[in-house]
Amino acid sequence: MDFLAEPLAHGFMRRALVAAMVLGGTGALLGVLVVQRGLAFLSDGLAHATFGGLALGLLLGTTAEGALWVALPFTVAVALAIGAVRRRARLSGDVATGVLFSFAFALGVLFLGLRPPREAVSVEGLLFGSILAISPSVLAAVLLVAAVAGGTLWLTWSRLAYATFDPELAELSGVRVARLEGVFLALTAVVVVVGVKTVGVILVGAFIVIPAATATLLGRSLATIGLLAAGLGVFGSAVGLLASYHLDVASGAAVIVTLAAVFFLTLVLRRR
Numbered sequence: 581m582d583f584l585a586e587p588l589a590h591g592f593m594r595r596a597l598v599a600a601m602v603l604g605g606t607g608a609l610l611g612v613l614v615v616q617r618g619l620a621f622l623s624d625g626l627a628h629a630t631f632g633g634l635a636l637g638l639l640l641g642t643t644a645e646g647a648l649w650v651a652l653p654f655t656v657a658v659a660l661a662i663g664a665v666r667r668r669a670r671l672s673g674d675v676a677t678g679v680l681f682s683f684a685f686a687l688g689v690l691f692l693g694l695r696p697p698r699e700a701v702s703v704e705g706l707l708f709g710s711i712l713a714i715s716p717s718v719l720a721a722v723l724l725v726a727a728v729a730g731g732t733l734w735l736t737w738s739r740l741a742y743a744t745f746d747p748e749l750a751e752l753s754g755v756r757v758a759r760l761e762g763v764f765l766a767l768t769a770v771v772v773v774v775g776v777k778t779v780g781v782i783l784v785g786a787f788i789v790i791p792a793a794t795a796t797l798l799g800r801s802l803a804t805i806g807l808l809a810a811g812l813g814v815f816g817s818a819v820g821l822l823a824s825y826h827l828d829v830a831s832g833a834a835v836i837v838t839l840a841a842v843f844f845l846t847l848v849l850r851r852r
Contacts, residue, residue: 587825596711599722600817600835603778604791606726607771608813609733611792612806613764616744620793621674622662622765624785625681626772629658631707631781632688633773639691645718651773658684659769663761708780711821711831722774729767740764741802779832790839791816794846816842 587593614622633654637647658680665676733740743750743757751757775784791813792805799805820835827834
C-alpha cells in the first residue's frame with residue numbers, strides 16, 4: 581500500500597498519474613491503427629515535428645505551456661501534409677514522414693536560434709518532457725484531447741479498420757478513405773503533441789507503438805487488440821510512473837522501459 585499511498589499524497593503525482601494513464605490508453609488505442617497500417621515511424625516523426633511547433637510558440641513570445649497551443653495546429657498541419665504527399669507523390673508513409681519531420685524539426689532549431697539571446701530555453705525539457713511538472717491547465721488539455729480522440733475513434737473505428745485493411749474496397753463501398761485518413765492523422769498528431777508533455781519528443785513514439793505491438797502479439801481481432809493495447813498502455817504508464825518516484829529516476833524513461841519490458845516478456849512467453 582505504501583507503494584501507492586506515498587506518491588499519491590502529492591498533488592503533482594496525482595496529476596501526473598492521471599495524465600500518464602489517460603494518454604497511455606488513448607495513445608495505445610491510436611497506436612493499434614498506426615501499427616496495422618505499417619506507420620510505426622509516424623508517431624516518432626510527428627513528435628519531432630512537435631518540436632518545431634513548440635519552438636515557434638516560444639519565438640512568438642508564449643510561455644512553455646502556451647507553446648502547446650501553437651504546436652497543436654502546427655503538428656496537425658504537418659500530419660495532413662504527410663497524408664497529402666503520400667497520396668499525390670505515391671511515396672511510402674515512412675518516406676513522406678521522414679521528409680516532413682526533418683523539415684519541421686530543422687525549423688524548430690532555426691526558431692530557437694532566432695529568439696533573443698537573453699531569453700534562455702531548456703531544450704532538454706522540450707526533448708524529454710516533464711510529466712511531474714504538469715500543471716492543472718495542461719492536465720485539462722490532456723483530458724480534453726483524450727475525450728475528443730476517444731469519442732472520434734468510437735464513432736469511426738469500423739470504417740478506420742475497413743480502410744486500414746482494404747482501402748480500395750472501402751473506397752468502392754462508399755467510405756471516404758482520404759477524409760478518414762485525414763481525421764486519423766490529425767488525431768494522432770494531437771495525441772502526440774500532448775504526449776510530448778508526458779515523455780518528451782524523443783520517447784513519445786514508443787509510448788504509442790509499444791503497447792499496440794504487445795497487444796498485436798496477443799489479440800486475434802482488431803477490437804481485441806485495441807482493448808488489450810489500451811489496458812497495457814494504462815497499466816504500463818501507471819506502474820512506470822510510480823516506479824520512477826520510488827527509484828528517483830526519469831519518469832518518461834521509466835514508463836517506456838516498463839512498456840518495453842512487458843513487450844519482451846510477452847514475446848518470450850508467446851514463443852514457448
